[in-house]
Every structure is written in structure tokens, then in C-alpha cells.
Amino acid sequence: MKVLLALILLVTCSACSGIQPWVKPYERQFLADPVMQFERDPVAGAYTEHVYQAREGARGGTGGGGVGCGCN
Amino acid sequence: MAATRYWLAAALLGLCCANAQATVLPEERADAMYHRYDGGGITVDGPSLLVRKNFKETVSVSGNYYVDNISSASVDVVASGASAYTEERTEYSLAADYLYGRSLFSAGMTVSDENDYEASTFALGVSQDFFGDLTTLSFGYALGQDDVFQNGNDDFAESIDRHNFRVGLSQILTPRMVMDFNYELITDEGYLNNPYRSYRYLSDPNDPAAGYQFAQEVYPHTRTSDAAGLRLRYHLPWRAAVGGSYRFFTDDWGIDANTFQLTYTHVLYENWTLDLKYRWYAQSQADFYQDLFTNPSQDEKDYRARDKELSEFQDQTYSLYLSWERPLAVRFADRARVSFQYDWIQFDYDNFRDLTQTGFTTGEEPLYDFDASVYKVIFTVLY
Numbered sequence: 001m002k003v004l005l006a007l008i009l010l011v012t013c014s015a016c017s018g019i020q021p022w023v024k025p026y027e028r029q030f031l032a033d034p035v036m037q038f039e040r041d042p043v044a045g046a047y048t049e050h051v052y053q054a055r056e057g058a059r060g061g062t063g064g065g066g067v068g069c070g071c072n
Numbered sequence: 073m074a075a076t077r078y079w080l081a082a083a084l085l086g087l088c089c090a091n092a093q094a095t096v097l098p099e100e101r102a103d104a105m106y107h108r109y110d111g112g113g114i115t116v117d118g119p120s121l122l123v124r125k126n127f128k129e130t131v132s133v134s135g136n137y138y139v140d141n142i143s144s145a146s147v148d149v150v151a152s153g154a155s156a157y158t159e160e161r162t163e164y165s166l167a168a169d170y171l172y173g174r175s176l177f178s179a180g181m182t183v184s185d186e187n188d189y190e191a192s193t194f195a196l197g198v199s200q201d202f203f204g205d206l207t208t209l210s211f212g213y214a215l216g217q218d219d220v221f222q223n224g225n226d227d228f229a230e231s232i233d234r235h236n237f238r239v240g241l242s243q244i245l246t247p248r249m250v251m252d253f254n255y256e257l258i259t260d261e262g263y264l265n266n267p268y269r270s271y272r273y274l275s276d277p278n279d280p281a282a283g284y285q286f287a288q289e290v291y292p293h294t295r296t297s298d299a300a301g302l303r304l305r306y307h308l309p310w311r312a313a314v315g316g317s318y319r320f321f322t323d324d325w326g327i328d329a330n331t332f333q334l335t336y337t338h339v340l341y342e343n344w345t346l347d348l349k350y351r352w353y354a355q356s357q358a359d360f361y362q363d364l365f366t367n368p369s370q371d372e373k374d375y376r377a378r379d380k381e382l383s384e385f386q387d388q389t390y391s392l393y394l395s396w397e398r399p400l401a402v403r404f405a406d407r408a409r410v411s412f413q414y415d416w417i418q419f420d421y422d423n424f425r426d427l428t429q430t431g432f433t434t435g436e437e438p439l440y441d442f443d444a445s446v447y448k449v450i451f452t453v454l455y
Contacts, residue, residue, distance in 0.1 A: 021204025027247040030307040035337045035345070038252060038303055038315070040395075043103045043122050043136075044413055044448045051109055051446055055419070057355050057381050058321035058329035060256030061299025063240065 038063065095176045095201040095208055097132045097169060100124055104451045111417065111444020113145040113156075130172070136165040147440060148380075151427035152270055152286060161186040167195075174201040188221040199240070210240040222267040230263030248307040255300045265291035271378035272427075273365040280434040290369045290376045292360075297323035301331075311339040326359035327382065343398055349391035349415075358382040363425050364435045380440065384422040391415045395450075405455040415446040 023031075030036065039045035053059055101124050108117035118139035126132045140163075145156035167180030178197040184190070199210035216234030238256045245251050271289050276282035301319035308314060314336050321329040333351040340346055360375035361382045369376045395411035418441070425437040432438070 021206050023204075023206055023244050023247050025205075028244070030248045031244060031250060033307060033311070033313070035311065035313040035339060036250065036305055036307055038305060040345075041103070041105075041411055041413075041448075041450050041452070043105045043120050044107075044411070044450055047105070047107050047120065047448060048415065048446070051415075051417075052353070055381060056329070056353060056387070057323075057325075057327040057358070058299065058319070058331065058353070059297060060236070060238070060258055061254050061301035061319045061321065062317075063252050063254045063301060063303055 095171070095174050095199050097126050097129065097171050097176075098124060098134070100126050100132075100455050102453045102455070106447075106449045108447045109444060110446075112419070112442040113147060113150065115143045116140050118160075130170060132169040132171075134165075134167050136163075138163040138165075147426060147428055147442075148269060154268075159186055159188075161189075174205070175199070188223050189218065190221075191216065191218040193217075193234075195236075206244040208240075208242040210238075210242075212236070212238040212240075218262070220263050220267065225267075228267060230267075232260060232262030232264065234261075235259045250305050252303040252305075253301070255298070258295075258297045258299075260295040261293060264293065264295055265289045265377070266379065269379055271362070271365060271376040273368050273376075274434065277366045282434075284364065284434050285368075287368050287376070289378065290372060290374060292325070292375055295323060295325055297321065297327075313337045321355075325382070327355055327357065329353065329355035343396055345393075345395045345397070347391070347393035347395075347413075349389070349393070351389040351391070352386070353388075354386040355384065357384040357423060361423075363423050378424075380421055380424040383424040385420060385424065386422075387417055387419045389415050389417045400453075405453045407454045409450075409452040409454070411448070411450040411452070413446075413448040413450070417444045417446065419444070 034040055049062060101122070103120070103122040105120040105122075106117070107120060109115065118141045120136065120138045122134065122136045124132060124134040140161040141158070142161065143156070143158045149156060161184060163182060163184040165180060165182040167178065170177045176199045178195075178199075180195050182191075182193045184192075193214055193216045195212065195214035197210065197212040199208055201208050214234075214236040216232070216236070218232040218234070220228075220230040220232065222228035236256060236258050238254060240255075241253045243251045243253075266289070269289050270286035272284045272286050274280060274282070275285050299319060299321045301317060303315065303317040305313055305315040315334070317331075317333045319329075319331040321327070321331070331351065331353045333349065335347060335349045338346045338348075358377060361377045361379070363378060363383070365376060391414065393411065393413040395409055397407055397409040400406060400408050421440045424440045425435070426440040427437060429437050
């Protein structure tokens with residue numbers, strides 16, 4: 001089993017070694033647009049999460065972008 | 073008392089991996105929000121104030137003050153014959169980020185206080201950019217410690233310990249598309265049920281017409297859950313973006329849940345931004361949930377729950393957000409923004425009956441459903 005894992009890791013690494021970052025810094029103007037943010041209002045995003053988590057059984061896995069403010 | 077304090081840790085973990093798309097310090101800002109929830113006989117409103125200040129381009133410090141003013145005459149309260157009640161919850165958060173090269177280290181704490189529940193959460197996080205800054209990997213851990221009390225019973229004092237572990241991966245896929253994956257493991261140990269909530273059981277197991285009785289819920293003392301979420305966002309050829317997300321949730325209480333969300337963001341006349349969102353959520357019920365039990369619990373391992381959040385149900389949310397932003401010609405601020413957000417949520421329960429409806433045989437009452445409106449007004453200054 002360990003040999004198999006090592007083999008998979010080796011193949012994966014050698015396959016990835018030729019891959020270079022495919023989006024250059026000067027190609028990121030659209031990504032920098034505020035409309036691309038998952039949550040533009042962190043206070044409101046955290047509050048919305050709170051509304052759901054108080055009324056649904058599920059929790060977590062929603063990402064940090066929406067609550068990245070230290071606010072609830 | 074609120075049903076859960078999980079979200080304290082969630083918010084704090086979010087803080088500790090603040091900007092998932094790139095390892096940079098968060099934007100300096102001040103936000104003042106008024107929030108209001110109105111649905112199912114419950115009204116919650118209050119303010120939230122956030123201030124974030126950066127120092128020497130390597131340190132960011134933020135503080136948040138948040139209040140919930142709760143007025144509840146929910147179906148649970150009315151059905152149990154209890155009186156409507158009001159209470160207030162106050163919460164303070166303090167957090168700091170330190171940027172070192174392509175790494176962002178974060179720490180924070182939150183304390184929450186209400187008359188029968190006290191919660192403290194401590195969080196640590198780190199995120200790292202690599203692969204030409206196309207990839208950001210983040211890790212977070214939060215420890216929550218809650219103390220549970222019961223109004224009118226000075227002898228009641230219980231506690232909960234909570235651990236959150238999170239891994240996040242953000243990836244720039246194309247010049248117009250980003251992806252965000254998150255996995256979160258949460259464990260709880262302690263007093264996990266609500267001391268005020270009851271389940272119901274038949275007075276005579278062989279005769280539903282004899283009616284039912286209430287008894288205090290009996291919950292397991294541990295809970296472990298896994299959640300994995302994937303989000304995508306794509307910039308359209310015009311000044312707009314579409315987004316989609318999916319989350320799968322499962323726990324050892326038997327609840328499985330799926331969440332889908334679609335969003336569309338559109339910039340109007342440079343200064344106005346419109347957001348339209350649709351969210352769909354569905355879950356199965358916990359193994360020990362029933363709307364009506366045949367017999368009462370026999371011992372502390374014979375679990376009983378009638379919390380509708382543990383039942384099988386679906387909800388759908390329709391959202392409309394509108395914000396207006398303009399530059400400021402003052403020394404201490406760059407921009408100001410005003411946002412209004414409205415969410416309309418429909419809840420439909422498959423196995424939770426409305427006991428406020430009278431004239432029905434026990435176990436044949438109408439299934440419960442309700443609509444809720446959520447309002448948020450936010451004033452923001454970016455500096």
C-alpha cells in the first residue's frame with residue numbers, strides 16, 4: 001500500500017512539474033474587480049450566515065471570504 | 073437562549089483566513105449595520121459595528137460589536153404554553169492579522185453574553201500563496217467554550233467544548249474565473265440540547281385520541297460533523313459576475329444536507345451595484361428526531377428531540393441587494409457606500425407539525441411552514 005501511494009505521489013509530482021502558472025499578473029484586471037468578491041460586505045455576510053446557522057442543521061464549509069471580518 | 077453558538081467559531085475562523093483569493097491584508101474600513109429578522113413569530117434586530125485598521129502594511133487589527141435583541145413567540149413557545157419572551161445578546165470580537173511575505177497569520181477571539189448563555193471562541197489561522205499567486209491554501213482552528221444556564225433554575229449550569237478545523241483552497245482558474253473549496257470538521261462535547269425545549273409523546277401509546285404530553289428533550293453529549301463546499305465565480309464580458317456554490321454536510325446524528333446557491337452581480341451607472349441571489353437548502357432528519365414519540369425516554373441514552381432544526385425540511389431564499397458607492401474628497405476616507413439587502417426565506421417542514429392548530433387528532437395536525445424576511449442596512453467608509 002505504501003509503495004502504491006509513493007508511486008501515485010511520484011507520478012503526480014512529475015506530471016505537475018511541467019505546469020506553469022497560466023494566468024499572468026497583467027491578466028488579472030477582471031479578477032480584481034470588486035464584483036468578483038464572494039462577499040463584499042463582510043458584516044452583512046457574517047450576519048446572513050448566522051441567520052442560517054441558527055435555523056438549519058448544517059454548519060461549516062461555506063468558506064472564509066464571507067465572514068472574514070471578525071464580526072458576527 | 074440561542075440554539076447554537078457554532079457560528080461564533082465560523083465567523084472567527086473566517087476572520088483567520090480572511091481573504092481567500094490572495095494573501096493580502098484586508099481592506100481598511102468601518103461598517104455600521106442595522107439588521108432585522110422577522111419570521112415564525114420571532115423578531116431579532118440590532119446593530120453591528122466593525123472597524124478595521126492596518127499598520128505599516130503588515131498588521132491589520134479589527135474590532136466588532138454586535139447586538140441581537142430577540143422577541144420570541146415562536147411555534148415552540150406558543151405550543152408549549154410558555155409566554156413570549158424577550159432577551160438581548162451582546163457580542164465583542166477582536167482580531168489581528170500579520171502579513172509576512174506570502175503568508176498571513178491570524179488570531180482572534182470573540183465573547184458573547186446573554187442572560188442564560190455565555191460563549192467564548194479563540195481562533196488561529198494561516199494562509200499561504202503559491203504557484204505564481206494563483207493558489208492560496210489556508211488552515212484554521214477555533215476553540216469554543218460555552219456555559220449554558222437556565223432562567224428560573226439557579227442549580228442548572230452546563231458547558232460545551234467545541235473544536236473547528238478548516239482547510240481552504242482558492243484557485244484562479246482563468247483570467248475571469250476563481251474557485252474556492254472549503255472543508256470543515258467540527259466536534260462538540262457537552263450539553264447540546266436546549267434546556268427549554270420539549271418533545272411530545274402519546275399519553276396512551278394505543279390511543280392517539282387520548283392526546284399527548286411534553287417532556288424535556290434528551291440529546292447525545294457529542295456531535296461530529298463534516299462539511300465540504302465549492303464556490304465558483306465568473307466575470308462576464310460586461311461589468312457583472314455570476315457565481316454558483318454547492319455544499320454537502322453530514323454528521324453523526326444522521327443529518328445530511330445539501331445547499332445550492334446562484335448569484336448574479338451587476339454594476340449600474342458606475343456607482344450602483346445590484347445583487348440577485350437564489351439559495352436552496354434541504355436536510356434529512358436526525359436519527360433521534362420525531363414529531364410525536366410513542367413512549368417517553370427510558371434513560372439518558374434513549375434520545376428524544378423535537379427541534380424543528382433537526383427535522384427533515386427545505387428552505388429557499390430569494391435575495392435582492394442594492395448598494396450605492398461614491399468617492400469621498402476628504403483626507404481620512406477614500407470612498408463611502410450605502411447598501412440595502414433584503415432576503416425572503418421560505419421554510420417547509422416535512423415532519424414537524426403545527427401544534428398551534430387545534431381541532432386535529434394527535435399526529436395529524438398540519439405540517440408547519442413559515443416565511444421570514446431579513447433586512448440589512450449597511451453604511452461603509454473605506455479609507
